[in-house]
Amino acid sequence: MTLALAMALDAIFGEPRWLWDRAPHPAVLMGRAIGWADQRFNQVPAQRVKGLLLVLALLAGSIAIGLVISLLGWPFEALAAAILLAQKSLVQHVQAVADALRLSASEGRRAVAMIVGRDTATMEGPAIARSAIESAAENLSDGVIAPIFWFAIAGLPGMLAYKAINTADSMVGYLTPRHAAFGWAAARLDDVLNWVPARLTALLILATQSALHAWAAVRAEAPQHRSPNAGWPESALARALNIALSGPRAYEGEMRDFPFVNPRGLRNLGATDIEAAITALWRVWAAVFLAVLAIAIVV
Numbered sequence: 006m007t008l009a010l011a012m013a014l015d016a017i018f019g020e021p022r023w024l025w026d027r028a029p030h031p032a033v034l035m036g037r038a039i040g041w042a043d044q045r046f047n048q049v050p051a052q053r054v055k056g057l058l059l060v061l062a063l064l065a066g067s068i069a070i071g072l073v074i075s076l077l078g079w080p081f082e083a084l085a086a087a088i089l090l091a092q093k094s095l096v097q098h099v100q101a102v103a104d105a106l107r108l109s110a111s112e113g114r115r116a117v118a119m120i121v122g123r124d125t126a127t128m129e130g131p132a133i134a135r136s137a138i139e140s141a142a143e144n145l146s147d148g149v150i151a152p153i154f155w156f157a158i159a160g161l162p163g164m165l166a167y168k169a170i171n172t173a174d175s176m177v178g179y180l181t182p183r184h185a186a187f188g189w190a191a192a193r194l195d196d197v198l199n200w201v202p203a204r205l206t207a208l209l210i211l212a213t214q215s216a217l218h219a220w221a222a223v224r225a226e227a228p229q230h231r232s233p234n235a236g237w238p239e240s241a242l243a244r245a246l247n248i249a250l251s252g253p254r255a256y257e258g259e260m261r262d263f264p265f266v267n268p269r270g271l272r273n274l275g276a277t278d279i280e281a282a283i284t285a286l287w288r289v290w291a292a293v294f295l296a297v298l299a300i301a302i303v304v
Contacts, residue, residue, distance in 0.1 A: 064166050170195050216241075
């Protein structure tokens with residue numbers, strides 16, 4: 006019942022600005038710790054070993070904090086878990102892109118730049134919409150289903166450990182000269198921790214959109230993605246909505262010719278398609294919430 010309560014609290018309240026304008030969000034604290042370690046220890050020699058030690062420290066610290074909070078009782082545990090979920094905040098950020106895109110492409114660029122890492126300066130409407138929908142799919146897995154999964158497996162300590170590693174991967178898990186060695190352990194462990202949740206997310210998207218017939222196509226297409234996990238929810242959402250995602254995009258001024266996901270799907274996307282993706286996100290959330298609630302009542 007603790008997990009169901011946490012999901013409900015997150016869906017209702019999200020991330021209230023009145024609170025996080027006054028106190029640092031746990032993800033911000035994690036980020037500060039990882040940033041400090043990156044500056045302090047990401048130096049030759051033995052960068053890969055130092056990165057592994059960072060991962061072990063993050064695991065030990067997050068598990069310990071999770072155990073302490075759990076000992077305080079279920080209300081504290083539910084509140085902490087709700088803070089670590091991101092359903093409502095994800096929907097709000099993606100909806101902001103749809104709202105901005107209805108005003109103009111320039112407004113859409115500004116909004117989508119808040120949620121994606123690619124270059125947005127020259128994007129037109131369809132590319133803006135694709136970027137928002139891709140972010141919705143990937144973050145549904147990373148920010149909602151994976152934390153729920155790890156809470157179900159290992160309680161609040163498991164959820165906190167997952168969030169710490171996922172945050173580390175987002176900060177240092179890049180194949181750049183600076184982070185290829187130091188961030189290797191965080192990136193590989195994040196891949197492992199997201200392996201099941203990514204595929205579960207894809208299955209949930211298809212099931213809640215009456216599109217399970219597309220599972221074979223998703224299984225064939227997802228492994229072609231540049232990420233071992235992100236391709237699953239992205240391909241599933243593309244197939245469920247009959248749209249084409251991914252495709253060419255620019256990073257740091259360099260255009261990369263990525264293939265389209267579901268290439269026969271609609272490519273001229275807009276705000277309405279973004280909102281269709283948001284509806285899909287809420288359908289997945291509702292299905293998981295009902296399943297968690299039913300299990301809690303029975304058990």
